[in-house]
Each structure stands twice: as structure tokens, then as C-alpha cells.
Amino acid sequence: MGKTLATRMAFGEELLKIAETRDDFVVCNADTKTCGLDKFRTYFPEREFSVGIAEQNMIATAAGLAACGNKVYAATFAVFASMRACEQVRTFVCHTNLNVTIVGTHTGLQVGGDGATHAAIEDVAIMRSFPNMTIVQPADAIAARKIAQASVDFVGPLYIRLHRNAVPDVYDESYTFEFGKASIPLDNGKDMSMIVSGILLKKALEAAEILKKEGIGVTVIDMSTIKPLDEAAVIRAAKETGAVMTIEDHNIIGGLGSAVAEVLGEHCPVPFKRIGIQDRFGESGDPELIYRAHGMDVDSIAAAARELIARK
Amino acid sequence: MNHNYFTEKDVERLEEQAVQIRKDIISMIHKAKAGHPGGSLSAVEIVTALYFHILNIDPQNPDWPDRDRFVLSKGHACPVVYSALARRGFFDVKHLDTLREYGSILQGHPDMHKCPGFDMSTGSLGNGLSTAVGMALSARLHHQDYMTYVLLGDGEIQEGLVWEAAMAASHHGLKNLIAIVDCNGVQINGWTNDIMRVEPIADKWRAFGWNVVETNGHNMKDVLTAFHTARTMRHNTVILARTVKGRGVSFMEDDCAWHGAAPDEEQMVQAIAEIGEGGVV
Numbered sequence: 303m304g305k306t307l308a309t310r311m312a313f314g315e316e317l318l319k320i321a322e323t324r325d326d327f328v329v330c331n332a333d334t335k336t337c338g339l340d341k342f343r344t345y346f347p348e349r350e351f352s353v354g355i356a357e358q359n360m361i362a363t364a365a366g367l368a369a370c371g372n373k374v375y376a377a378t379f380a381v382f383a384s385m386r387a388c389e390q391v392r393t394f395v396c397h398t399n400l401n402v403t404i405v406g407t408h409t410g411l412q413v414g415g416d417g418a419t420h421a422a423i424e425d426v427a428i429m430r431s432f433p434n435m436t437i438v439q440p441a442d443a444i445a446a447r448k449i450a451q452a453s454v455d456f457v458g459p460l461y462i463r464l465h466r467n468a469v470p471d472v473y474d475e476s477y478t479f480e481f482g483k484a485s486i487p488l489d490n491g492k493d494m495s496m497i498v499s500g501i502l503l504k505k506a507l508e509a510a511e512i513l514k515k516e517g518i519g520v521t522v523i524d525m526s527t528i529k530p531l532d533e534a535a536v537i538r539a540a541k542e543t544g545a546v547m548t549i550e551d552h553n554i555i556g557g558l559g560s561a562v563a564e565v566l567g568e569h570c571p572v573p574f575k576r577i578g579i580q581d582r583f584g585e586s587g588d589p590e591l592i593y594r595a596h597g598m599d600v601d602s603i604a605a606a607a608r609e610l611i612a613r614k
Numbered sequence: 615m616n617h618n619y620f621t622e623k624d625v626e627r628l629e630e631q632a633v634q635i636r637k638d639i640i641s642m643i644h645k646a647k648a649g650h651p652g653g654s655l656s657a658v659e660i661v662t663a664l665y666f667h668i669l670n671i672d673p674q675n676p677d678w679p680d681r682d683r684f685v686l687s688k689g690h691a692c693p694v695v696y697s698a699l700a701r702r703g704f705f706d707v708k709h710l711d712t713l714r715e716y717g718s719i720l721q722g723h724p725d726m727h728k729c730p731g732f733d734m735s736t737g738s739l740g741n742g743l744s745t746a747v748g749m750a751l752s753a754r755l756h757h758q759d760y761m762t763y764v765l766l767g768d769g770e771i772q773e774g775l776v777w778e779a780a781m782a783a784s785h786h787g788l789k790n791l792i793a794i795v796d797c798n799g800v801q802i803n804g805w806t807n808d809i810m811r812v813e814p815i816a817d818k819w820r821a822f823g824w825n826v827v828e829t830n831g832h833n834m835k836d837v838l839t840a841f842h843t844a845r846t847m848r849h850n851t852v853i854l855a856r857t858v859k860g861r862g863v864s865f866m867e868d869d870c871a872w873h874g875a876a877p878d879e880e881q882m883v884q885a886i887a888e889i890g891e892g893g894v895v
Contacts, residue, residue: 328755351751351786359744359778366748369726369734371679372755389738394745398726398735 305443305471309501310407310464312443314338316450317375321346327373327454332360332382336407337464339377357382361390361404368400373454380406380422380463384429395459396432403453403460404429410551411579411596412465412501414589421584427556429461430529436481437528439463441503442471445526448479456481463528465551467589469501482527484535491519494611495539498549499525499558502577502598506549509603518611531561533569540570545610547575549603554578573613575606620838624667628834631701632662636862636889638697638710644882646713648722652872653767654694656798656831656857663837664763665698673703676730682760683733683749687742688767688796689723690874696720696729704731740773742766743793747783750791761845765794769801772810777822783850784823792844793824793852796831798859802873819852831855862889 314337321327321342328349329342343350351367353360357378364374376383383391383406395402406425413421429435436458440446446464453460472487487503490510498506503524510520521543523535540546546566548559559576566574580596593599597606635658643649665671669682686695693713700707705719712718719728723737734745746764753760766776783791797815799806806812816826825847829840837855844851859873860866863885877885 348755351748353778353782354785356778356782358741358775359747359782362741362744362775362779363748363751363782366685366734366745366750367752368748369745370683370749370752370756372752390741390744393735393738394741 306468307443308466308468309440309443309446310337310466312446313405313440313450313462313464316447318342318345320450320454321349324454325349327375328367330360330364330367330374330376332357332378334378336377336379337405339375339405357387358390361387361402362394364402365390365394365398365400368402369398372401374402375405376402377405377407379408379420380425381408381420384422384425388428391429392432396434399434399458401457403456403462405462405464407464408466409463410465410500411584411592411598412467412551412589413584414467414592415586417586418583423553423579423584424556426463426528426552426558427560430556430561435459435461435529437461437463438481438526439500439528440526441498441501441524442469442473444471444473444475444477445479448477449526452479452481463500465501470504472504472507479526482530482532484532485524485526486521487524488520488522490514490521492521492543493519494545494547494607495521495523495543496547496549496607497523497525497536497539497558497562499528500551502549502551505598505600505603508600509607512600512604513607518607520607525558528558528561531565533565536562536565537569540566540572545573545614547577547607547610549577551598552578553581555581573610575610577603577606619842620667625834625838628662628666631666632658632834633889634701635662635694635697637886639693640863640877640882640885640889642693642696642710642713643876644879645711646715647876648714649693649876650690650874651693651877652800652859652866652870653688653691653796653798655861655863655866656859657691657694657765657796658861659832659834659837660765660794660796660855661694661698663834663841665702667838668841669763670760673731676704680758680760683746683762685734685742685746685749685762685764686724686736687764688739688770689736692720692724695724699729699731739767739770740775743776743779743783746791746793747779747786747788750783750788751786753790760790762791763794765796768795768797768799768812768815769806769809771795771812771815780819780822780824788850789848791850795852795854796857797854798857800859800868800870800873802870804870815854823850825849825851826854827851828854828856831857832861864888
């Protein structure tokens, strides 16, 4: 097992590192400990703008900065970015199509202890419905760093979805990230596909290895860009394996599962299963126990995969 | 153009321009059969002063990086700015006949990518001051000496985000930012102070660290003096422009029914006749 680091911290560290050699972006903060970017002020005081606990003002101020030609990063918890400042993201970043990257942290049930108010389970559904928005989500710290590097030259509204707690690396330094392109970290065969976005990739890979021992060949796809969705990769997976499962740390309504279902429904209907949050709010506790309660642990994923294949 | 001082001739020129803009507002909204005449008419002197005397802008180069910025936070009053931009030469006046039509550069609420001269898309109330704070911060970051102006409505300041932005402007010491509140006292369903009391407005802004300048928003000389004062303050300043909703058209004045209603043919003829005869306060 590789190193463990939270995707949010890896992203923030990398952006701080990039800022040492590039001065063509600024950071807006709203007094949170989100992803280490609260430290941006210490090293680059001219390029950091703090607004206090005022997320709507942060996003609308970011829009004003971007309207003057600046690339802007605005970081806060995903619940606040997607809901407290929802209209500012929609109307003043997406409608205006401005160069603002929204960094949303503390996503999904992995938040654990902080409980329902702080665990974003619907942020992808919200952000995905805005025209012009691009949404990406790294599976581990290495992917988070690569996304940080790629994001600096990205132009337009961008939402980067990050997790709170440390996760083991699934990738090594050879991993490459490209906007809008799915990757295939594991190809164990053509019995079914698992399309995953975010840190649950690790669980998907473990479930696939269990299934391999049972003679079930699973192709695991990392959908690091949720919007625009790599539709060709979804259609190819459906045609080649004949059964598709989506896995995400997000409500099963409106997120990756819905995005994939939309493509399958229009182009290539096959037996399909969504693994994700069961349309219930988060709660405090050990994230692994909460994942189990929603059928998002390795054993539940493997069991759901067997049921899916039986429907083929 | 001297952006600080003005002569009697400037005042006369601007007053004449204001008459033209009032007529445009009425005919545009009549043609579109929809729009917001009340809050457009109350802001005519403010917008005329800005576009024809105060703002350092170039109609031939609307995206000039060093231009003064203007944000119409009360975006529903866009007819007044559309007219000012057209009359200032940002686009052909014939576009004024296309307000709210499919494919028009003149959307029901302003779109910065469709209409030359708009620095921010607006329409959802309460957001403009925040975006103006971002523009003023950018000027400081890049050592540019442009000013940022933002026009709000007095009903609009019921939105909480206005005060988040007001706090931030003072905290960051944005002496390159001037807000104007068009205090016409009326919002869509009645008197502002009946619906949600906003007075004492001056005390509120002062408490948030702003310099406050109060002026008669329909006296061109007073409006110009207020801008001059605000520009020389070297501190974030708000101009409270005391105005009359629907100003210049007798049957629209102080009547919330004309917040968002279009005049019919007969009403348009009467309104334009009254505007033609009207003087200044």
C-alpha cells in the first residue's frame, strides 16, 4: 500500500507549490480549513483574498476578479460552495462563463464525524445541472496533484471535488490526468464494468480482485471527469462487457450514476446498478461503518456485482 | 474629458442627454411590451452623469483593460444603461428597438457577453457589489488606476449579500470603489420602508465603514458634485442618491405599479410628451 493523504490536502499542497513558479492565479478564502489554501496568504499575501465566513461573497467576488482577467481559485466546503453560494456559482460563474475554479472539500459520507450538515452528498447533482460547468474528482492524492497541475491552465468554470480524510494511493507517479477522459486502472476481463469517480476507486479495485478469484472479470474505469462525461468510454464499456455498475461517494440521485444512466439509456441499455449514498443524509461515525450501511463497502460492492452479472 | 470637474455647459449637455435617455426608456419598454420603467427612470441622471462625464471608457474599445468598471447591480434597470451605451456609441441605437427579443444583444437583464460595454451580467439582486469588490481588488493587484462604480437599488439592499460585500470593501480598504444607491423609496409591491425598512440607510453604510455622500439624484449639478466628492475621498464611498421612482412621467412617479409594467401606445405618447417638457428639479 502506498502513502496515505487526503485528496484535499494533496491538492492544496500542489497548488501552493505551483504558485512558487506561477503568479497568474489568485486564491479566495472564506475562513475554513479546507485544503491547506488558508496558508496561501502566508506565502503569497498579494494574491490571496479573504472574505471571512461569507461564501456567497467569496464566489461573487471571485467572479469580479475573473471578469478582470484573473484565474481564480475559491475554496470552501462543498456543501457551502454548492448550496450556500449556489446562485453565485450558477449565475456569476457559469452563466458568465468566467475562469473560476471552485474547490469543494468534505464530500460524501467519508466526512464521518462532522455529520450531515457538513457532508456534501448532492454537490455533483447541483453543479452538473449548470451549463458551462466542468466537474472533476481525483481518486487519490497523486491524482489530486495531477488535477491541480492541469487546473491552472484550464479556462472556464471548474468544480474540483475533494475528500476530507486520508486515503491510500492507488496510482503511482506514472498516472496522467486529462480533462474529459476516462482511464482504465484495471482490466480483469469483460464480464462487467465498474465506473468509479473519486476515492471509492480503491474499494472498486479490491472488489474486482475478489471477483477475479471467483472467475468474474471486471473492467474498472476511473471517471475522473464527471462533466463533460466521457460518453464514448461509457458506451464502449457497455458494449464490451454488457453490464455496468457505477460507484461514487454521492447520492445515487443526480451524480455519476445518473450521468452514466443517461448515456446508457440513450445509447446502449444494459443491466445497470448504482452504488452510492441511498438517498439519506450523512451522519456522524466511522466512515467505514457508514459506507457499509449504504452498501458502499468492498463486500457489498462485490455482492452487488454478482447480482448484476446474474441479470445479464 | 475632465472626470472630476464640470462646467455649466457640461450640466446643460448632460441634462439634454438625460431627456433623450428618458424617451428611449419609454419607447424601448413600450416596444418590448415588458421591462422596468420605474427604476430605470429614477437612475437617469446618475447613469447619464456616469456614461457622459465620469467614466473613463472608450466606446471603440469596450474591453480596454484600464477602463473604469461599472456594475449595474439593479440589473432590471438595464434600459437606462442600454440607452446610455447606445447614445455613447457602444452600439447602433437601432438595437434599442430589439429589447427582450430573441437574438437581441439587449437581454431582459444584462448579459456581459451579448452587450458591449457591460462589465458584469446582472439581474439577480444583491450580487453586484460583491463582483465590484472583485474588480476593485483586481485593480489593486495589477497596479491599475481605474475606478469601479456599482449602482444598487434601495430595495435591493434588503439582500444580505450586499452587507457581506460592504464589510469586505471596507476591510480591504477599497478606495477605488464607489457605490451608488438609487434611493427611490419604492419596490415592486409598495414603499420600501413598508415592505422592509431600510432606513436609516446612511447610518448602515457608515457602520460598515463607508464614507457617505447624500445627494438629490435628479439634479445633475448635485449628482456631478457627489461623484466629484466621492472620487476625492480616497476611501470606499457610497452615494445615496435621493430619487423618485418613475421620475419624469407624472403617472409613473412614486407608483409601484410601474416597477415592471410597459406603457401602452397612449401612455407612451403622454410619457414622451411630458419628458420633452420636463425641466430639472
